[in-house]
Amino acid sequence: MHDTIIDIVAGVFMILGCLMSLAAGIGLLRFPDLLSRMHAATKPQVLGLFLLLSALGLELRSWAVVPVLLLAWIVQLLTAPVSAHMVGRAGYRTRHLKRDTLVADELATVVEEAGRRESRDQGENPPTDRTDFMD
Structure with a gap:
């Protein structure tokens, strides 16, 4: 009876x-812009992995696998937000998002100030012997 419940x-x-x-996979395909796709890739995926690893731990019925499963989930929990943050910032800087869907744009003033500072610094010290592959 106990095994059946487990x-x-x-x-x-x-x-x-x-x-x-x-749901994460469908969100990646169906959501309209980078930020919402990024959200779909991280939020349900971490919870889905936690549920699958919990099911695996219950089915294996061994305490020896619990640290390994917990480590796998913690690594996913730590890397998913960091990678989503990096993708979001790169998308923002390369303008691969729909600005009209943003409710608040707190990063705009930071990016504008950094652009002004960079152009001011380049005006004072023009680059010498530099090749820009990004232009």
Whole structure:
């Protein structure tokens, strides 16, 4: 009886984890801009992975695998927001997002100030012997 309950809980966790991962994949395909796709790639994916790893831990019924599963989830939990942040900033700087969908644009003043500072610095010390591949 006890094993049956654990199997049912593990099955529910597997189904929910797969649905969360499916939602992340559909969001990547269907959302209109970079920021919403980035959100879809990180939020449900981390929860989906947690549910799948929990189901795996329940099904294996061994405490020896718990640290490995926990480590896998913590690494995902730490890397997903950092990578999403980097993709978001790169998308913002390269203008690969829809500005009309932004509710608040707190980064605009920072980017404008950095651009002014960079142009001022280049005016004082023009680059010598430099090749710009980005232009």
